[in-house]
Amino acid sequence: MVDSHDNNAPHQVVIVGGGFGGLYAAKMLAKANVNVTLIDKRNFHLFQPLLYQVATGTLSPAHISSPLRSVLSKSENTKVLLGEVNDIDPEAKQVIMDDQLLPYDTLIVATGAKHSYFGKDNWEEFAPGLKTVEDAIEMRRRIFLAFEAAEKETDPEKRRALLTFVIVGGGPTGVELAGAIAELAYQTLKKDFRNIDTSEAQILLLEGMDRILPPFAPELSQTAAASLEKLGVIVQTKTLVTNIENDIVTLKEGDEVKQIAAKTILWAAGVKASAMGKVLAERTGAECDRAGRVIVESDLSIKGYNNIFVVGDLANFSHQNGKPLPGVAPVAKQEGEYVATLIQKRLQGQTLPQFNYIDRGSLAMIGQNSAVVDLGFMKLKGFFAWLFWLVIHIYFLIEFENKLVVMIQWVWNYITRSRGARLITGQKDSLEAKTAQNPSHYQSSEKRLPVNV
């Protein structure tokens, strides 16, 4: 049972994290007789499934972001707070932020996951991952800068490394990145360069398992690999990455060790739980799995703390078939909604049966007119899968404005095969050329100390 400290004050729900888990919980609680506070480090919800399209110059960050305040503007019982939760005190029922303490009756932790380099954190410098808007802009910068540098490079070996793109990890993100970069190199950019032939670019997709898209049916994995190869991607399965350093990827295929010189290496291989997993473990004694995810009860609460829930990528929920549910948006969404419903039931003195994930299938985009969709009872590939992918992604974009603009952008890109959002931005070495000429202009203000004149 969850009960309020003060019988008159409404039940306080604090949600940490505005991703799919946290946001859908908040939306579901909009009409409930509770007070909700949603805390996030960012002022927007990010539609991560389309982040690869920002990284490859199709969409802008704002297209796939919705300000949390405006999404929840009409939920009068809901406050949004920009900030970071550093700690919790489950006995005092408080979350601890930098500048304030926040009491809760029920806590939902939905802080998600971040990249994992399996302990090789030094790889990150050479092989950035894709989780935040900044990550996507950094990937975009590297991809388009590689073509620019190749255009200027006269040494054939260096030029080859500049035109080699290695994507580590053959899950949906890796597949989608590889397909999009292939379309860039072999179609979009072809007529834009004078010294290089962008279709000489090599795009390698590396996967450790024996097939790409392991969550899909094997026949779809095969279809996807064949479609990628048709686009020009080299798909290498059963390939382990043993080192990434100084723009060199070291591979192991069986017993053979190989080195590939590539200026652009993208990481789509592994994730681990965000730091709140460790905090929860320390404060509540909850168990975590090897990826740092919190092992939750069958109602998504933490053992011994029925007023603390963990949802989304941070949770390890294994009550369904012994295997933890995958870290994908639909799982987070359904978990968030379940917990929101459970809180309301409990306040009415009722309860709910255990959480049960309804798997509606998996989908992955490969390229123009090509995708794979595995709905369990039905498998789609090619054009219809592609259309299905578009409709589903448009449908789930949180705000109507984004749906409209993304739809138009896609129609336009489809017709023209252009990529309008291919800006190289970011203040740090956004050009190879140093900005020595005009440092105050490009290095912006923040690093400079005031100088008295």
Place this chain on the structure above:
Amino acid sequence: MVDSHDNNAPHQVVIVGGGFGGLYAAKMLAKANVNVTLIDKRNFHLFQPLLYQVATGTLSPAHISSPLRSVLSKSENTKVLLGEVNDIDPEAKQVIMDDQLLPYDTLIVATGAKHSYFGKDNWEEFAPGLKTVEDAIEMRRRIFLAFEAAEKETDPEKRRALLTFVIVGGGPTGVELAGAIAELAYQTLKKDFRNIDTSEAQILLLEGMDRILPPFAPELSQTAAASLEKLGVIVQTKTLVTNIENDIVTLKEGDEVKQIAAKTILWAAGVKASAMGKVLAERTGAECDRAGRVIVESDLSIKGYNNIFVVGDLANFSHQNGKPLPGVAPVAKQEGEYVATLIQKRLQGQTLPQFNYIDRGSLAMIGQNSAVVDLGFMKLKGFFAWLFWLVIHIYFLIEFENKLVVMIQWVWNYITRSRGARLITGQKDSLEAKTAQNPSHYQSSEKRLPVNV
């Protein structure tokens, strides 16, 4: 006379800078019997007149940027080069880049202007200006972060400073920024916050002269000031800023000195020529004015060097009425086109009369349904001026895709009064809250040194 070194090789035109001056020169030369190389530090042309809409969360950077390569993709005689010109050698007819020398027969320098703090460069830290995409994202970050911090602030004085926005400079950019921030505070954000009333925000527009929009007819300046005041902006003319430090603006109105505590101070006051002005002066003996602009001949060439032209914000062209032409897009565009035409004429052994700027008027947006347009023979204000402003800006957006997407975005914003692109991004303290929890994720890869494991 300009002649090629080698009679067989086509005439080499090198253009430095892909703003309005450089890009329109390149476009005009697309069909000419010359080889063109366009060099820019960025890989895109930026439509600066709409940059304030990025800074205030209406448009995304990609909406107002066009990749230079794709704009010039069909100009088969044109190469685009990403890089920076550090120096020129007018005797050897070469531009000097970091990694290469580039010979030219004719050189067009169009590197534009940057902010000027009138020698008080330490003000930049507290009062960023608006010239680049990064500048706009930084302004956007500051504006939206101020509201977020105010929502959390309990001290009324600090909250007041957080909700005070000072815009220094009453030209078109200052007016447009002030109007857009007023709409944000008094309309868009009103229902999104729970602790603060965003309509308590104070927006001050400071101008040193006796009226805002000095290039416009006095009656339009009055209209603009009245419209801004109706929107809620406090317009202060005849006001000099004497210091900006630690979020305090010190003003002088006549003899009265005043201090205003404001967390968000935006600089729209002055520009100076980019560093190429100095380089040209040193290498060619060209004279520069006080703002660093190169004083050009009546055909936009440099005295003594009839094969070096300066166009756009970097040029001081005073042959028309003794006053230098203003640093606005139409001047740059017409200058670029003039020089491109002159080059072609000269190759045919002909010449052109001196450059003559055709002033088609000035326009400034104030807010929803409100703008001022001064066409000389006709003055518009209110709704029709606003409609005219929209049409003109859509018309001049370089690429069709951008026109379409911007139009839809504007229609949507008009109907809903929402601002979808209000992301707080950028890696450096993008939150007040430190990212201690998850430093590797947010501080990205670039600052970290590889650590061997």
